[in-house]
Amino acid sequence: MNICKCFQCDTCGTKIDCRIGMSNRDIQPFQFACPQCEERISFVFGQSDGELFGATDVVDFEGPFNGTNPFVDLHLDFPAHFGKYVMGMTTFLRVTREIGHDSYQHLNQRLNTLNILYPMQNDLRSVITQYKRGDIDNFQKTCSKIPGVSLTSRKKEDVLAALYTATSVMSSPFTIHEHNSEISSKASDLMMWLHQHHNEKTIAFIDEILGNGFLKNLHNDCLSLYPKLIAMDLPFRSAFFYDYANTEELGKIPARISTADFDVCSNYYKDLTEVFSRQLNFLAGLNNLIKRGDSNLFEPSLKLTKAQKVRLELKNLNSFANVDLGNKLAFIDECFYRIDMNAIDNKLRNGIAHYKYEYKESTQLITYYPGKEGMSRDKYYEISFMDFMRKSLLLFREVHGINHIMKATLFYCVLILKKEI
Ligand SMILES: [Zn+2]
Structure with a gap:
């Protein structure tokens, strides 16, 4: 309608x-x-008061629109186009024509799951908070409020299983199911392979990241991103469409997100890049173990710069942690886990993190200035809000994917090494 x-x-x-x-x-804001x-x-539609801010409803206007006034198309679930009013050519019609009936059914199922999840956002947040606090009584109580999640015993492995069922519920509309199950099973196989082939150094790696709190802190920060994701269902919804449509079109056709504010979303992207950057330390450690049997050993040719100087930051995993996100990926040689480079935009991250961007709400265009240019702002890049949300979605999937590998590592600690996590 x-x-x-x-x-x-x-x-x-x-x-x-x-x-x-x-x-x-x-409720449709x-x-x-x-x-x-x-x-x-x-x-807002769906609330009894339905308040309108910033404008007045012209109640006596007579349709149809004749093109005299500027026109705005809005839809919460799909990208709405900027452009001229064409009678009958609604966002819904355009979307269903573009992706076809089957894809639309699948997309609609994901949107409906979000409709069920977003009213539960307080309970979903509590599950994560109580897990992080280590309060198993309250964790159990909050778990029981979420369909499909239950805590069967207080054993650490059962607590982890309940926790990961909860994050899987939260992330289900945002991620690709087949991708998740593939990483999940491969990650457990990997940990067992490492246990058999590089036993001593694998245990040393685990001892290091447990001892300095790295794994726990990273895990907790990663978990905090899930309830925030649900709280941001509104701007993310319309970005799902590009899982079915030709993404090359994204950026060519200006598409509108009909809700939410860029500033709220930019903080989330910043949080995602921060967690992802630390996850890369974890990936680098595992990659070094797989390739060279020692989490601290980086690929020898990378340890020297072109000018044959020693790269001190590749001395060990600890020094690697201080490398900028933009450079980290280059130091992980042929990573065993394939990272979607479309999700990473370090210039965008820098522009946002240093508060050097402008957002024009009417065209939903973000202009960002990533460089260090003293006091001037000359070199700039542009991205649409829709493209930005798409990138945030892809980056969340990366973080979620690596979280599967962290899950396998935590289970390995608990079940095989019998260690406290
Ligand atoms: Zn105005």
Whole structure:
């Protein structure tokens, strides 16, 4: 169903024609910027008060839209296009035509799962909080509130199993199921292979990352990203579409996210890159073990720069941890785990982390300045908000994928090495 409305901006008085496509989410908060003055206009469907901010509803307008006013297409579940009003060519129709019926059914199933999960976000957050606190009584209580999650005993392996069922529930609409199960089984095989082939050094690696708290801290920080993901279901929903559509189109056709604020989302991307960067230390350690039988041994040719100087940062895994994210990947030779490079954008990360970006809400275009240019801002890059959310989604999948390897490592510690984690 679609609703057509005409709003008058409270700031500049511009009338804006607006077509709103309805989704199945019970509460539907929309947001867009006035194309004339950039002021934010927002309203909510599904709540009894349905407040409208930033504009006034022109109740006596007569449809159909005739092209005199700027036009805004909105839909929470799909990318809405910027452009001219075409009667009948709704976002829903365009999307279903583009990806076909079967893909649409699959996409719709994921959106419906999100509709069930987002009202549970407090319970989902509690599960993670209580696990991190080590409060098993409360952990058990909160687990029982989530369908499919239960704690069968207080053994560490059962606590871990319940925890990972909870994160798997939370991440299910955001990730690719087949990919998850493949990594999960390969990661356990890998830990057993290492245990058999490089026993002493594998145990030394585990002792190091348990002893200095690295594994626990990384695991906890990684876990905190899951409830935040659910809390951000609104801006992520429309990025799912590109799992089915030709992603090359992304960036060519300006597509609108009909809700949420870039600033909220930029913090999440920053958190993701931070956790991912630390996960790379863990991957590098495992990769060194697999390739050279010692987590501290980096590939010999990488240890020297082109000018034949010694790279001190590759002395061991501990010194590698201080390398910038942008350079880390190059020092992990032929990583056993394939990283999706589309998810990584270090320039974007730097632009956001150093608060050197501008966001134009009416066109949803992010301009960022990653370089160190003294006081000036000359060299810039641009990315659409939609493309940015897509990158965030892909990066979450990377973090989630490596979390599967961490899971296998934690189970290895508990079940095989009988160590406290
Ligand atoms: Zn305005």
